[in-house]
Every structure is written in C-alpha cells, then in structure tokens.
Amino acid sequence: MRIDVRPVARLRGPSPVDVPAALAPLLDALGDTSTDLAQVRIVCDWIQYRSNFAEPVSCRPVLAEHPAARRQAVGQHPEDTLEIALDLRRCGEAELTAGAVKEALGSYADPAAAGRTMLEPWTPASGSCIWRFNALYWQALSGWEQATGREYEQALPGGQSDARQADPVRELISELFRVWDELDARHALPEELYVVELGVGNGNQALTWLDEFAELDRVQGRDYYRRLHYLMGDYSAHVLDRARQAVARHGDRVNTLVLDATRPGLTLGFLRGKAFCVYISNVYDNLPTDELAFLAGRPYLVEVRGYLRDEDAAWIARSYQAEPGDLPGVIERLLRLGPDLLAEAAPGRFPEPAGAVSLWRDVWGALRLAERYTPLEGLDAYQVSPGVTGEILRPLLESSGDIRMHVSNGALASFAGTLPLLHPFGRLLCHDLFVTGPGQYQAGFRGPGKYDGSVVNWVNGPLLQLVGNRRGFDVRIEPFSGRPSATVKTLTAQVRG
Numbered sequence: 001m002r003i004d005v006r007p008v009a010r011l012r013g014p015s016p017v018d019v020p021a022a023l024a025p026l027l028d029a030l031g032d033t034s035t036d037l038a039q040v041r042i043v044c045d046w047i048q049y050r051s052n053f054a055e056p057v058s059c060r061p062v063l064a065e066h067p068a069a070r071r072q073a074v075g076q077h078p079e080d081t082l083e084i085a086l087d088l089r090r091c092g093e094a095e096l097t098a099g100a101v102k103e104a105l106g107s108y109a110d111p112a113a114a115g116r117t118m119l120e121p122w123t124p125a126s127g128s129c130i131w132r133f134n135a136l137y138w139q140a141l142s143g144w145e146q147a148t149g150r151e152y153e154q155a156l157p158g159g160q161s162d163a164r165q166a167d168p169v170r171e172l173i174s175e176l177f178r179v180w181d182e183l184d185a186r187h188a189l190p191e192e193l194y195v196v197e198l199g200v201g202n203g204n205q206a207l208t209w210l211d212e213f214a215e216l217d218r219v220q221g222r223d224y225y226r227r228l229h230y231l232m233g234d235y236s237a238h239v240l241d242r243a244r245q246a247v248a249r250h251g252d253r254v255n256t257l258v259l260d261a262t263r264p265g266l267t268l269g270f271l272r273g274k275a276f277c278v279y280i281s282n283v284y285d286n287l288p289t290d291e292l293a294f295l296a297g298r299p300y301l302v303e304v305r306g307y308l309r310d311e312d313a314a315w316i317a318r319s320y321q322a323e324p325g326d327l328p329g330v331i332e333r334l335l336r337l338g339p340d341l342l343a344e345a346a347p348g349r350f351p352e353p354a355g356a357v358s359l360w361r362d363v364w365g366a367l368r369l370a371e372r373y374t375p376l377e378g379l380d381a382y383q384v385s386p387g388v389t390g391e392i393l394r395p396l397l398e399s400s401g402d403i404r405m406h407v408s409n410g411a412l413a414s415f416a417g418t419l420p421l422l423h424p425f426g427r428l429l430c431h432d433l434f435v436t437g438p439g440q441y442q443a444g445f446r447g448p449g450k451y452d453g454s455v456v457n458w459v460n461g462p463l464l465q466l467v468g469n470r471r472g473f474d475v476r477i478e479p480f481s482g483r484p485s486a487t488v489k490t491l492t493a494q495v496r497g
C-alpha cells in the first residue's frame, strides 16, 4: 500500500497536522475488508477551501480500462485499483473519520446504494455542471450578493482584488509610457493606443487603472489619455453594466464588449498585433479545467460526477415543496433560466426571485463531486485546447512519480488566443493563483474550491510558459509586487527580445 501525504508544509510548525490519527481509522476499516491492500493508494490532502466539492473521505476508482470497453459495473472490476482520499483538515476526530471511511468504502463497494442524488453523468471536469453554476454566478451576481450581503471581491485572496492596488498599477503605466515614448521618438507609435481588460468584475480595477493613467498623463503632459482606447470584455452582460457604471467618469475612453475570455480572437480579432497591454486578473483561475494524472507510469483523465448527498437533497427539496426525485429537474431549470426567470416560470414554488436564489445557494453549498481515473490511450489522444494535445504535458507529468495536475484548458485557450492580439512591444499581464513547478501539485491542494458562488482552481503556470515559449514569447511568473508574500503571482508575456 502507498500513502502520499501532500500538505508537507503542515507537518511542521506550532500545530502540525496529526497524520497518524487521521490514518488510524482508515487502516482499521481497511483491515476489516476484503480489499486487496496492495492495490490501494491513500492520498492525504489539506483542502484549504472551507467550501469545496469533496467529502472528508472519498474513494476514487482507478479504472483498468476505459469504461466503454468494459461490461462490469465500476468498482467491481478485478483489475481496478483504488485511491482513497482524506482531507486532513476534516479528519482530525477519530469517530467522525471512522464514520466517513465506512461510508466511502460502502459507496465504493456498492455505488447504487451510496445515498447520492446524481446531477450528471461522468465527465471530464471541464464539462461538469459546476461550470454552469459558475457562469450563473456571474450572470446573476446581484441576486447572490443581495442574499449574502457581501460583494464577490471579499471572497478573493486578501479580501479584495489585488488588481486595485495603485502602486503596481502606476509602475505598469510608467513602463507603458516609456515604451510609447521610445516608439514615438521613432515615429512608430500608432495614433490609437489600445489596452484590453478581460474579465472585469465590478470595474474597480479598471477605475484604478484609468485614474492612474489620467493622472500620470496629466503630470507628464504626453497627451496619451486622449488617444487611449480601454476595452473591457466579459461574458456577463450584468457584470459589464456594473463595470461601465464604475468607470463612467472616463466616458468614451472606455468601450465594453461581451466576449468569451477563452476565445478572445473571435471578438477582438480586429486588434491583432495592436494591443499594448492585455490585462487579466483573477480570471484564469475561474475558467474551466480538466485534470490529468500519471499513476504508475500510465496517463489518466480525471472524470467527475456532480451529486448531492441524499440527506441534503431531501432537506433542500422539502424547503421548496419538491420531491427529492424532482430536484435534478428543478436544478436543470435554474441553470438554464437563472433565478429571475425561474421565479417567473414557477411562481407557486418561488413567489419571489429571492426564493430561487435561496435554492441556488443551498444546492451550491451541498454540491459534491465524485471522481474516478479513466485511462488514456496516450497523451496525444487527449485534446488540451484547439491545436494542442496532451503531449505538451509530458515533461511536466513525467517529472516526478505519481502526479495529478490541472490542464487549465480555459486559461490556456485564453492565453494562446490573446498572444496574437499583442503589439510587438505589447504585453499580457495577469495576476492569478499560479502553480510555478510540477512539484507543487504534490505538496498542496490546488482546487477545485468554491469562492462564494464561483469555482477556483490554481493555474498550471509551467504549461502556459511552454505554450508561450513555443510561440516565441518570454513568459515570466513572479511574486506580485504589491504583496510579494501573497499566493497571487504576476505572469507577464511579451515577444522574446
């Protein structure tokens, strides 16, 4: 049997995590089963997100062959192996852990009796309903914020967006002015100066940026502000509206565009080679991603399946005068219509939109993901993003034994689609949660977690660097200058000089 303990930083210090205490109930329970212990791998994590999709203890089958090629039910195939995952943060108390272990092993032995209301079939994580919930959150943000009484920014690391800090913004704009001055001296500066922001949230970052820009331009007297076109892009019309109001004092220097950040070229193609700065903060970690794993030298795709525990489905259904069996249908309608239209369509159940928001929050809070590892024929059989196969991950996946990592499909597609928009002297600048080396996947939990109603996954920085390097860009990931000790890092990409 193999035991991986990932949160190594928590094994030392004033209150180190008690791994043996968490493992004891599991080892006891395994001793009482007929499971082939040689085929069991235990993975201990510390899930730092208090709100997340995982049970304290869960069983993840490692399938011996692709499900389409097998006749027997999952969990009963003699050649499957088993990963048992423990969240050490929630496995400190022996009795509770023993109960969770019993339940997890029971659900593995007999999935049909696992007491779960399934919301979707098995799917790669990027296709899970969690992303529909995520999109709904941004589309219907005000309803959610009214219900919680707090703004989304308060859920971000540090309690507000780092993008708002004035000093790093001023530094960035000064650098931009320096580049423009040089181009101007060579009569090579275009008349129109384009800056793009993707994923704008409440517009506070844009406001900080534009205020600083206007002030610096006034002081330096370069007249760049008059030539500036600040384009704000987001997939939520609601968010864009809010951001537009936030920057109203900058009038027609600003334009807004509804766009999908994972396909920026579709809407912003007219900017090809023209953007001096593309700015994106706290968005890559919010874009859909799969996970791949290398276990015993073999590649696997992590598949997930959203569910509610039956007891959660029961109380949620009761609260909205529904039967537990009707709940998946009601949730589907919520995701399709949003809370306002759902309330209009079902006034008996939801006299006010607030009732539908309340259902949404209850379901989101209770939503869990089951996971399994499905073998891949080869890394090239897996498509990361258009034109990029899983082969690109080989150097990262093969670097150090058994490993599981995010593919960051959405972030990668966004990044690769943004690079062609850059002016030869332009740069892409991104503040986000970046993993900076594959080893970090073996030393900590990198998502998914829940930030209020949205999903967060750390971004696979080395993968973005590989993709950027191949396209002739220098890609650096450095500490965020406004808060060097923060988990948020700054990625910069510009044409290799």
Ligand SMILES: C[S@@+](CC[C@H](N)C(=O)[O-])C[C@H]1O[C@@H](n2cnc3c(N)ncnc32)[C@H](O)[C@@H]1O
Pocket: 138, 153, 161, 162, 163, 198, 199, 200, 201, 202, 205, 233, 234, 235, 236, 239, 259, 260, 261, 262, 280, 281, 282, 283, 286, 287
């Ligand atoms: C966490 S907020 C970050 C907002 C702001 N940049 C900040 O740092 O505070 C994420 C933003 O990305 C937007 N977003 C998420 N996925 C997107 C996508 N696929 N296309 C466009 N915008 C997206 C959301 O609507 C939201 O405005």
